[in-house]
Amino acid sequence: MSMINYASREINCKIVYYGPGLGGKTTNLEHVYGKVKPDTRGKLISLATETERTLFFDFLPVDLGTIRGFKTRFHLYTVPGQVYYNASRKLILKGVDGIVFVADSQLERMEANQEAMQNLYDNMAEYGYDLTKMPFVIQYNKRDLPNAAPLKELQAAMNPGWEVADPAKQRVTPDPFHAGENLIEQLPGGEWIERATYFEAVAVTGDGVFETLRAVSKLVLKSLA
Amino acid sequence: MAPVGSASWSFTEEDFNSITSLLQKFLYESNARCSLLVDRTGQLVATVGEQPTFDPTAFATLTAADFSANDQLARLIGESDFNSLFHQGEKESMYLADISRRVILCVLFDNRTTLGLVRLKMKGVVDDLSKVFDLVFSRGAAGATSQPGLLAGADDEIDKLFQ
Numbered sequence: 001m002s003m004i005n006y007a008s009r010e011i012n013c014k015i016v017y018y019g020p021g022l023g024g025k026t027t028n029l030e031h032v033y034g035k036v037k038p039d040t041r042g043k044l045i046s047l048a049t050e051t052e053r054t055l056f057f058d059f060l061p062v063d064l065g066t067i068r069g070f071k072t073r074f075h076l077y078t079v080p081g082q083v084y085y086n087a088s089r090k091l092i093l094k095g096v097d098g099i100v101f102v103a104d105s106q107l108e109r110m111e112a113n114q115e116a117m118q119n120l121y122d123n124m125a126e127y128g129y130d131l132t133k134m135p136f137v138i139q140y141n142k143r144d145l146p147n148a149a150p151l152k153e154l155q156a157a158m159n160p161g162w163e164v165a166d167p168a169k170q171r172v173t174p175d176p177f178h179a180g181e182n183l184i185e186q187l188p189g190g191e192w193i194e195r196a197t198y199f200e201a202v203a204v205t206g207d208g209v210f211e212t213l214r215a216v217s218k219l220v221l222k223s224l225a
Numbered sequence: 226m227a228p229v230g231s232a233s234w235s236f237t238e239e240d241f242n243s244i245t246s247l248l249q250k251f252l253y254e255s256n257a258r259c260s261l262l263v264d265r266t267g268q269l270v271a272t273v274g275e276q277p278t279f280d281p282t283a284f285a286t287l288t289a290a291d292f293s294a295n296d297q298l299a300r301l302i303g304e305s306d307f308n309s310l311f312h313q314g315e316k317e318s319m320y321l322a323d324i325s326r327r328v329i330l331c332v333l334f335d336n337r338t339t340l341g342l343v344r345l346k347m348k349g350v351v352d353d354l355s356k357v358f359d360l361v362f363s364r365g366a367a368g369a370t371s372q373p374g375l376l377a378g379a380d381d382e383i384d385k386l387f388q
Contacts (some may be wrong), residue, residue, distance in 0.1 A: 004235075004375055011375070012268055045283050047290075056294070059286050065386045068379055074384070075267065077288070091293040095266025185351040214387045222382045225376040 001095040002224060010071045013220050014095055015213075018120050019102035020112035021053070021081030023036055024141040027203040028102060029060050029076055032213060035206065036062055054080040064217055081116065090123045096187050098135035098220040099124075100212055101196075102203075103158055105140050105148035113158055132162045135219030138198040139212045144205075151200065161193030169194070177215070234327070236361045241271065242379050247259060248273040249355050255346035258339035261331045262324075264289045270328065284331075290299070292329050309347075311340065320344065325358040 003012040026046070033044045040063040047056035055191045058078040063071055079089040087100040101120065103113045124131045140154050164170055164184060170192040173184040177197060197215050201208025236244075247258050252274045253332065259274035261281065267289035269281050275301045277284065292310065309322040320332045320343055330351060332341050 001266060002262065003266075007241075014266060042282050043280055043288065056290060059283065067382045067386060069378060070375070077283075087297050088294065091290065091297070094289075094293070095264075095268075110289050218383060218387050221376060221386075222380065225379055225383065 002097050002220070004070070006036060007068055008071075010073055011067075011221075012073045012075060013097040013217070013224075014075045014077065015076040015093055015098045015100065015216055015220065016101045017076065017094045017102055018021070018089075018116065019081060020104055020116040021083075021114075023030070023081055023104040023109070023116075024203040025078040025081065025102045025104045026052075026054055026058050027178070028100070028139070028141075028201075028209050028212070029058050031077055031203060031206045031209045032062060032076065033060055033149060035210070040064075054078055055094050056080065066074070067221065069077070072217075072221065074213075075180075076213075076219075082153045083115070083119075084117075086119065089119075090126070093123055093127060093129075096134075097223070098131070099131065099137070100216050101136070101138045101148075101158075102201075103138060103140050103154065105142045105146050105154060106145055107149045110157060113154075117158060132194070135198045135216055135223055137200050137212055137216040138196050139208060140198060141201045141203050141208075143200045144202045155195075155198065159195050159198055161195040164192040164194045177211070226377075232361055238333075240357060240361055243357055244271060244354065245273055247350055247357070251346055251350040255332070255334070255343045256320055257332045257334035259333045261288070261333075263329045263331060264351065265289055265292070265327055265329065288321065288331050292323070311344075313340075320347060322347055324351060324354050325362060327362060328354075330354065334336055356358055 005012070012143065017028055019025055029044065033041060042061040045059040047054070049055050060076045061073055062076065063073050066071055077092050079092045101117060121131055140151065144146060149196055169184065171184065172182055175181040175183045175197065177199065184192065186192050199208045199212045199215065201212060203209055244262070252260060257279060259272065261272050261284070262270040263285040264270050267286040269285035272281060295310055296306050299305065306323065309320065314317045317333060317335050318340065322330045326331055332343060332347065
């Protein structure tokens, strides 16, 4: 739920980085914090354990520019990835406007990725949100590691697509970020499906971090339009 | 019971004025320093009294998280929620109270007043604010849809922002 303040001419939106533990959610925020100009961001708040594992959440507000005279302010949150922190994870999703799912590309983390994705669907459903109808982007992180799964495998497992029932939406929509691929397309069986926008990333070096943030912020603003 | 902090809502300048005057009266009577209204999703709604010297955005986020975490704790021990929280410091303290399950009133005070007085006066202002916010929320959906898409037709501008 975005907040529009007509007095201070601000649009505030909430973006949540979700995904399995140690996948790079906090690293994404740290990179954004390090790269944007200090006058366009607030403090990075981290509620973490002594070993720097996120306990409750990380929080970073950033200004992305002005539209129609309104300052667009994005509140970026991460959730704790470990399975047993579900209670706090769910709290952070309250009032979310856009989701970034940070998947860990390593082959042995495939199951953890899928578990986290299922958990995201479940937690969203409990709030009455439909993940397929809101700004949602997937980031495949750690692409530089030798044990990273092939992109095709990750897409098949994490982003197989959901059915598009609305006839008005049933038309081929190319993926603006990947030439030759489509976000909405018809399968050979005749069924129309839509996939989430995805990005490859190496969050520790910053590769793909801003591409992901820009894409999800744009989707959020377009959802307000 | 209404869901916590869901659905869009908006309030008018008139609502804002009545909220501000209720809080000003409360601050005067309780001798507290400052009061902040925070939405359950962590957005700062209003600040009345001394302007805070800290980062109010971070403060609002942590307040909402604090309240939500305590809500869950309440449920674990068999309560539906804790409708108020008190955090005591050496010089500065804060008192938080739920308003209509959507908004949190956070009052900051120091040793120029006492917890007893703040708590006493808080009860009244929470009741008054609940009435105002109940009215705001009952308008809720209608109010939100009466101003369709602030960014309607701004697609070009959005695209430009991300070039």
